[in-house]
Amino acid sequence: MRVFFIGFGQAGGKIVDMFIEQDKKMPTQSFRGIAVNTARTDLMGIKNIELKDRLLIGQTVVKGHGVGTDNVTGARVTADEIDSIINAIDSRGTHDIDAFVIVSGLGGGTGSGGTPVLARHLKRIYREPVYAIGILPAPEEGRLYSYNAARSLSTLVNEADNTFLFDNSAWKNEGESVKDAYNRLNDEIVRRFGVLFRAGEVGAGGVGEMVVDSSEIINTLRGGGISSVGYAISERINPRTKQKQGFLGSFMKKKEKAEDVLLTGEDKSAKIIALVRRAMLGRLTLPCDYSSAERALVLLAGPPQEMDRKGVEKSKSWVEENIAGVEVRGGDYPVSSDYIAAVVLLATIENAPRITDLLEIAKATKEDVIRAKDKRSSMFDEGIEPLFE
Secondary structure (H helix, E strand, O other), rough: EEEEEEEOOOOOHHHHHHHHHHHHOOOOOOEEEEEEEEEEHHOOOOOOOHHHEEEEEOHHOOOEEOOOOOOHHHHHHHHHHHHHHHHHHHOOOOOOOEEEEEEOOOOHHHHHHHHHHHHHHHHHHHHOOOEEHHHHHHOOOOHHHHHHHHHHHHHHOOOOOEEEEEHHHHHHOOOOOOHHHHHHHHHHHHHHHHHHHHHHOOEEEEEEEEEOOOEEEEEHHHOEEEEEEEEEOOOOOOOOOOOOOOOHHHOHHHHHHHHOOOOOOOOOOHHHHHHHHHHHOOOOOOOOOOOOOOOEEEEEEEEEHHHOOOHHHHHHHEEEEEEEEEEEEEEEEOOOOOOOOEEEEEOOOOOOOOHHHHHHHHHHHHHHHHHHHHHHHOOOOOOOOOOOO
């Protein structure tokens, strides 16, 4: 799948920069992208997106200093400069892409406000689907961030063709520093979606028995709404050999390797089924009731000799038995690696308690803001004459 990424705001720019870094290490390049921001310093911190593909907007309004947490201004600036953003996208070329993916943190200002605006305009101009990867702030980041995320998300789901969510609160470890947490969580995002969006591309591993191409992903996501992704990786297939720094191995860490040594047995089919179950029943990008998904896609990535058609088919049947819908697609993606990875895409989720909680926090925050505004406006209403009208 050939994807055009737009990193919007600080978080989005960093994540797309990591997607591009990952793509440069692959035998064939499938990703391209730009970064858009109102803060000059955030754009300068990017390493892999070329300087000409970093777009600073809103200079006449915030003079390169960002919009802070004001996502209303973020939306307004994006609307005012949408032509500049579209021109930057066109200059990178869109003739051979399969989809646009906007990546942003939903709790801030620039990405939170600008992503829904950009999604609307992209859909009006291009035929390719427009998806979003939105990062939800953890509650401890502050109520304003939750309020911004709720406002942004409620608009975004009506503008994008589908919205993937990654919930920071479900992934941040207790006692972990903010910097360490963000770096690790960004790794988690890029690892999962890197495997999913690269499906169907022909690399050194050849063509799979059951190919998952871009049309399979697009059809799975066509229901709109919000989606979540599960992921699991096997133990090393050849533990005595020197570890390969291939597609799946490049983002592995020692701690994760120890946790992932869970599969046993020599039967390929059983291994694949167990791996898919772990992916769906484990920690999802957005904690949710997986049984409420309308559609699903099962993707296995790994060495061609470890792929098993029967295992993929049985995995699809198991997923179908456990979700609300009946559309479950699946297949394999051969890559050169010492690991097998399973990705389960749960599309159009209807039951996500985290979203319900987020909306409740946002409602309470809005009421508090209104009360505080009324209090300020009445504080000096005591008949004192102003200096001027």
